[in-house]
Amino acid sequence: MEIKDFINHFADQFDETDKSEFNPETEFKTLDEWSSLIALSVIAMVDEEYSVKLKGEDIRNSNTISDLYNVIASK
Amino acid sequence: MYNPFSLKDKTIFITGASSGIGRAVAIECSKLGADVIISGRNPERLQETFDALEGHNNKQFLAELQNHEDVNSLIDQIPLLDGIVFCAGYTKTLPFQFINEDELNAIMRINFIAPTLIAQSLLKKKKIKNGASIVFISSISGMYISFYGNSMYSASKGAINGMVKGMALDLANKNIRVNTVTPGMIQSNIINTGIITEEQINADIKKYPLKRYGNPNEVAYAVIYLLSDATTWITGSNLLIDGGYTLT
Numbered sequence: 513m514e515i516k517d518f519i520n521h522f523a524d525q526f527d528e529t530d531k532s533e534f535n536p537e538t539e540f541k542t543l544d545e546w547s548s549l550i551a552l553s554v555i556a557m558v559d560e561e562y563s564v565k566l567k568g569e570d571i572r573n574s575n576t577i578s579d580l581y582n583v584i585a586s587k
Numbered sequence: 588m589y590n591p592f593s594l595k596d597k598t599i600f601i602t603g604a605s606s607g608i609g610r611a612v613a614i615e616c617s618k619l620g621a622d623v624i625i626s627g628r629n630p631e632r633l634q635e636t637f638d639a640l641e642g643h644n645n646k647q648f649l650a651e652l653q654n655h656e657d658v659n660s661l662i663d664q665i666p667l668l669d670g671i672v673f674c675a676g677y678t679k680t681l682p683f684q685f686i687n688e689d690e691l692n693a694i695m696r697i698n699f700i701a702p703t704l705i706a707q708s709l710l711k712k713k714k715i716k717n718g719a720s721i722v723f724i725s726s727i728s729g730m731y732i733s734f735y736g737n738s739m740y741s742a743s744k745g746a747i748n749g750m751v752k753g754m755a756l757d758l759a760n761k762n763i764r765v766n767t768v769t770p771g772m773i774q775s776n777i778i779n780t781g782i783i784t785e786e787q788i789n790a791d792i793k794k795y796p797l798k799r800y801g802n803p804n805e806v807a808y809a810v811i812y813l814l815s816d817a818t819t820w821i822t823g824s825n826l827l828i829d830g831g832y833t834l835t
């Protein structure tokens with residue numbers, strides 16, 4: 513798993529936010545488009561792509577994309 | 588004592604009795620005088636329910652509803668019934684873009700097809716008395732509204748509400764009544780899957796005019812109403828129990 517790929521998959525869950533806004537340090541919950549539905553999509557994407565079952569708490573406890581990446585890498 | 592909601596001398600079969608709503612239904616039915624036949628998967632939790640039942644003519648059966656052998660042996664062992672309550676069910680939260688055939692088949696099978704075919708088999712084997720009452724636990728999700736990521740679950744519950752109307756018509760000549768209850772969010776294991784955070788749950792609770800989730804007993808009382816002789820002229824209907832959620 514590479515963080516670059518992860519960021520791409522992560523960004524795919526958004527429709528309006530420009531791809532350039534996504535980098536390891538992006539605080540994703542501050543993005544205008546962030547929503548509980550996107551959180552569910554991220555959980556489903558991580559299960560599909562990485563076979564890792566994230567919890568809602570994992571998302572709540574992560575601020576940046578790289579925080580979340582590290583949670584997945586550790587599971 | 589005068590009690591139009593009494594279940595005395597009735598035998599009631601309840602699926603999903605090892606947890607949550609099914610457990611509450613089983614216990615409350617036994618307290619109102621019914622003999623109850625309970626089923627579930629988890630032996631310890633089913634036993635806990637069994638131990639909490641009143642009366643001495645109760646029975647318990649383990650059955651995985653995905654497994655045909657389990658279901659057939661369950662159906663063979665069930666005695667003549669005055670009532671059935673289908674409580675077994677689960678939810679799978681996946682945004683629509685992520686649903687797939689396996690997950691869709693699985694949820695339709697457990698939530699919709701299994702209870703439907705169990706009812707049909709029991710009828711064919713003449714194990715449901717004329718005048719009996721059948722209750723399906725559906726949900727506001729599917730009948731009235733949905734939740735984000737809940738399209739498959741809503742489909743499985745919507746299917747129940749549709750089928751019950753036709754089933755009620757076809758069984759009316761036997762005086763068998765068929766109804767659903769549609770609860771809003773009820774405090775049970777079903778919401779403890781971890782996908783939803785406690786923070787989100789607390790925010791969700793605020794959307795309920797009565798300012799809390801329901802508890803399993805509050806669903807059980809509605810089910811008992813539909814099982815009892817108080818409702819011998821109610822069939823094909825649905826009872827909404829949602830703390831006012833669908834009003835707003």
Ligand SMILES: NC(=O)c1ccc[n+]([C@@H]2O[C@H](COP(=O)([O-])OP(=O)(O)OC[C@H]3O[C@@H](n4cnc5c(N)ncnc54)[C@H](OP(=O)(O)O)[C@@H]3O)[C@@H](O)[C@H]2O)c1
Binds near residue numbers: 678
């Ligand atoms: N809680 C709510 O907010 C809510 C709201 C509306 C409708 N409902 C509906 O109410 C019903 C009961 O839910 P609950 O809240 O009481 O959930 P729960 O506490 O999770 O209990 C679910 C029950 O279904 C059984 N079950 C699940 N999958 C099964 C399978 N494959 N084979 C056999 N048994 C299976 C479980 O057995 P084991 O535990 O033994 O595995 C358990 O007894 C469900 O149909 C649900 O959709 C719930």
